[in-house]
Amino acid sequence: MSYDHILLPSGAATTPAEVDAHLTAQQGVPEAEIVAEIASELNRRNEELPEEDGFLSVFPLGGIDHGSALHLASPYDAIGYVRALLFELATPRGYAVYDPQLAWLFDPADRIAATVTHGGAGEFPYLTRELVDLWIPTLAEPGPYLIVERADQEYIQTYRHPDGRYALEYRDGSPDKHFVTELGDAAAVAELIWDWTTGDRTRFGALDWEQLAL
Structure with a gap:
């Protein structure tokens, strides 16, 4: 079983329902440049680790037509590490982090x-x-x-x-x-x-x- 996180632009949603609506609207939209950039960095860092220590349940990330959204899944024992990494990469780029399990939206605005x-x-x-x-x-x-x-x-x-x-x-x-x-x-x-x-x-x-x- 994996733990999910979703990245989306700051201001794109304020409630879980609005997050769902945004994700639905992004289906079939070409991958945004910022999403490709973040996905590439996550892939690089995951690849640097031994396979048994990887923090991505599905690898590699990116290359999917989900527009401005990026979904990633990680093992439960990597949740803290992944969260810290996502804030490091997403916040400076004006991206929010959404935790669908807890319905918590971290918008840097x-x-x-x-x-x-x-x-x-x-x-x-x-x-x-x-x-x-x-x-x-x-x-x-x-x-x-x-x-x-x-x-x-x-x-x-x-x-x-x-x-x-x-x-x-x-x-x-x-x-x-x-x-x-x-x-x-x-x-x-x-x-x-x-x-x-x-x-x-x-x-x-x-x-x-x-x-x-x-």
Whole structure:
């Protein structure tokens, strides 16, 4: 069994239904130059590895009339590696990454660069408002947390408790600048994480923060 990822141009879709519509519309359209370029690089990197370490379930990629879309399948044990590689290649070219298993769309438009760790799905190189709004209400075991880190010891994170409440923490570079609060509203947590990510602390003053001693 393989794990799928799909590349498509930034702005081509905002919902899973729109992704499906875009892919349908690309059927029979000659392969776009950018798609051929990305496919060629993925093929090259896969070919450099021993066959047993390859990250493509179907090889080689490309040469199919799917227009501006590129579909690739990989072994489950290569998911993290493939995701990182796709962000490396797709983001600078203005391409989004779609995960059809989770129905997650990573569109680089309006992204904020950060190290983002999703407790259930691993690490990602940026955050968007759409992603934080999608992720926070659905955090669940075995990793019900999200961390957004801009620099060493500079991060915001949340943990969703079994009762649905959220512990929200942020740290501004040192132990004496590490604070925590609790909220029961997923939308408010998402807003605050996005505010912190964009550098807006306006809403933070309305909350009761407690200094956290570790």
